[in-house]
Amino acid sequence: SVVVIATTLVLPLTLFSAASKLENTLGQYSQNPQLIAYLELGGTDSLIQEVSERLLMREDISYIELVPKALGLSQFSEDSGLGDLISELGSNPLPDALLITPLATEISSLQALARELNQDPDIESTELDIKWLIRLQGLVDVINRLGMLIGALSVLAFFLVIGNTISSLIQTSLDEIRIQKLLGATDLYVIKPLIFKGLYYGLSGSIVAILLQLVVFSLLNNALANFLSLYDATADSSASLGVSWVVSLTALSASCVIGAMSAAIFAKQKILTLNPA
Numbered sequence: 001s002v003v004v005i006a007t008t009l010v011l012p013l014t015l016f017s018a019a020s021k022l023e024n025t026l027g028q029y030s031q032n033p034q035l036i037a038y039l040e041l042g043g044t045d046s047l048i049q050e051v052s053e054r055l056l057m058r059e060d061i062s063y064i065e066l067v068p069k070a071l072g073l074s075q076f077s078e079d080s081g082l083g084d085l086i087s088e089l090g091s092n093p094l095p096d097a098l099l100i101t102p103l104a105t106e107i108s109s110l111q112a113l114a115r116e117l118n119q120d121p122d123i124e125s126t127e128l129d130i131k132w133l134i135r136l137q138g139l140v141d142v143i144n145r146l147g148m149l150i151g152a153l154s155v156l157a158f159f160l161v162i163g164n165t166i167s168s169l170i171q172t173s174l175d176e177i178r179i180q181k182l183l184g185a186t187d188l189y190v191i192k193p194l195i196f197k198g199l200y201y202g203l204s205g206s207i208v209a210i211l212l213q214l215v216v217f218s219l220l221n222n223a224l225a226n227f228l229s230l231y232d233a234t235a236d237s238s239a240s241l242g243v244s245w246v247v248s249l250t251a252l253s254a255s256c257v258i259g260a261m262s263a264a265i266f267a268k269q270k271i272l273t274l275n276p277a
Contacts, residue, residue, distance in 0.1 A: 202259020
């Protein structure tokens, strides 16, 4: 029964713990977000300074770094290794750019700021450098919803497993229970040890499920590090999945309560219909 309960609980617990850890990772990577604003290609040389001064008057922007198109072309030539080919171009094809550091770190606020900047007549387009975090946040939301759905089904299975186990215990102890009732034992007296058994099953199953999570996460951490390193070179050393103590403590408490309730309901149903004679 404990093994069945553990395998029932390990999937939703793993999903909730993974979602919790990924949310913490998202928070770490979005602490210093930046917006890149590309100005109109045909703008004057002083346009970049004028737009920067105007944007710095906003209360939601803390710092702006100017990247003139000449500097952008020079950096691109150096990074791409195409300096000889670029030097043959008749004109600079790159626009002036602004690296904007906003005060807000929430993804929704950053998206709203990007939409507002896109409406500026001097700005051609904006680019949010944490778009991959937005996609990962969507994945976290899916994991949370999937965890809630599977968790609800797991609670039902958990309830039935403990109920059937308690029913089997009662079935094998019918003679003992009849003797207790003949001697004047109340239903509560008979049911109480069964309730503690249900609590024990719930607690033991959740502990085993938490231990199984460690095995699952040890197998997933390398894959997660490789995935995040595609977007951030430092992600492989700072991001890892692990057991969430909040989720684990909640699971332990809920398992004890569900185990005791399931045992009480099934035991009461069986014992009330039991004839002492």
